[in-house]
Amino acid sequence: MDSKFPPLKNDLLLRAARGEATERAPVWVMRQAGRYLPEFRKVRESHGFFEICQSPPLATEITLQPIRRYTGLLDASIIFSDILVIPQAMGMEVLMNPGPQFPEPLDTPADVEKLRKVVDVDKELGYVFKAITQTRTELNGEVPLIGFCGAPWTLFAYMIEGGGNKTYQKSKTWLFRHPEESKALLQRIADVCVDYLVGQVKAGAQLLQVFDSNAGELSPYDFVQFSFPTLRHISKLVKQRLEEQNLPVVPMTVFAKGANSSLGLIAEKGGYDVVGLDWLTDPVEARKLVGDKVALQGNMDPSVLYGGRDAIEATVRRMSEGFRKGKGGWIANLGHGITPGVDPEDMRWFLECVHKYSALG
Template identity: 80%
Template sequence: MTHDFPPLKNDLLLRAARGEVTERAPVWVMRQAGRYLPEFRKVRESHEFFEVCRSPELATKITLQPIERYTGLLDASIIFSDILVIPQAMGMEVLMTPGPSFPDPLVTPTDVGKLNAVVDVNKELGYVFQAITRTRKELKGEVPLIGFCGAPWTLFAYMVEGGGSKTFQKVKTWIFKYPEESKALLLRIADVCVDFLVGQVKAGAQLLQIFDSWAGELSPHDFAIFSFPTLKHISTNVRRRLAEENLSAVPMTLFAKGANHALGFLAENAGYDVLGLDWCIDPVEARRIVGEKVALQGNLDPNVLYGGREAIESTVKRMCEGFRAGKGGWIANLGHGITPGVDPEDMRWFLQCVHKYSSISS
């Protein structure tokens, strides 16, 4: 399938993702189309969360909201969706009340039999592909469009825990008590991720990000056994499939939150162009660990956005100095998603400060 998309006017993100030192850092924010924006909350007044995800028209509208509000300040758009559309495609019910809730989680390995044996992503997740194509056209080339999915370990944790968790007792029971069954399900999830990500590129996504939000809940040993193999499986097979189908390769970002212990190993072995950083590692240290093998993305603590303009400016300045001290590409972002209580004008100030302090001439 070919699409007639408008030419891209701002390729800063794509150049940085490929390791180039850019004239300034491209900047975007995880969850930038979300609850902190009054225009987003207005849409949600009359539409349930997953209803928005499943409507290409509404998903496009919301994806464009921050691009329109912060004209000229954002260097990327990320499609409005949710990592939990994959468990839904696999046959699980997921509610947003307001956090994610699975009425019928996986309790023991026998419950895996309730999942769909085969997942046709075009049938189950075609609404995401339609939203991507529509958004890509409506962006008119202003900025690139990012597609994404959750990492298998993170999705597996939600599917077993039945929602978020403080202890992860249920899913850790699985990996310690049923290690082989856990690895089999993780690989099954990874295969759906591959199909989903390839479909997003076909639909028009220009960069892909994999969110391993719960990576930090695993010990280094368990991360190497239960998360890393699936992350490598995704990067290898997405690239293979794109090449086989004569599709252009797109940069791929891995955000393994809390797994800073694995940065060097991931840079060397995981097969991603960009590694996302949380705020618990210094940029200088991160660059020392990974060398010039990958670009880096991050890593302001999202709660700094509540600290007032002076705190935002000084923290952004320090962050920029840290990333600019090393060589290689850097994409400015928060160290996790923006939170609902942030004043949109403080978000604007954050973006303006990145523009000011990340410039090579600053």
């Protein structure tokens, strides 16, 4: 399948994801195509957020913006989309003003009946697949293209809360009052995630990431009960389907933000090649927890990018020393997404510092 695309010139990310030693750490940043870039804000002046997601030419343009700006410094692109396209595909309305809003969230388990019984991802999310194919072609092999989805627990919380939330009262009420109905909905979301991720590889994605951004809202026990089984289901079934369809079995990353007490479990039994870290975990301690069978990704505090060049350089140097102490691959990244107020030149400095300090030796 890859033969229809330009040959890859930079495979650093893919080698590190498979645990190979690399001459330096590959580096990319979550939300690297986003609001901190003036060229992105320019496009947003005349186009809605989901309009961009649903337009392959616009999504391609946004995905390529940081690759153009930081040519030679970024080692991956990630398709411009949103984790909430899955609830949309399942039949829910999602607005973005400015944060996500669900006009009709799921209030009780009976509301699950409003969702589509069967989700045809080619029909509902084909625009993402087209954007991936177009982007992969226009990248011309410069760097690999990452596809992604939100994790079932994170999507479940949005679908029930109706947007972002600090207490997660509604979604946790479901978990504790309706545990079996909750698990059934989580499984249903997971099955859509599997179809969606396989479709992304078919379209040209070369690595997949699953974002469980709300993982840290669950106690360690509840993470194991409600989130982890679906994360494991996704990794196992995606790889199985890729093999069955003679598609590339691409590396997979899981980023369970805040679930740091479960890192050992995630690494040992999650079935992922790469485990993403937030900034609340020390790289040396993380490596002790996960062993050397998975690659690690992360994990600078995104707020350091506001601290000036000296702070950025010192933090990257310290981070690099920590990750280099252990065996196994390391992909440099932030511990969460880059925030809108960052100066693009400070992002450039971060990338340059990673190139300088992450080299072996």
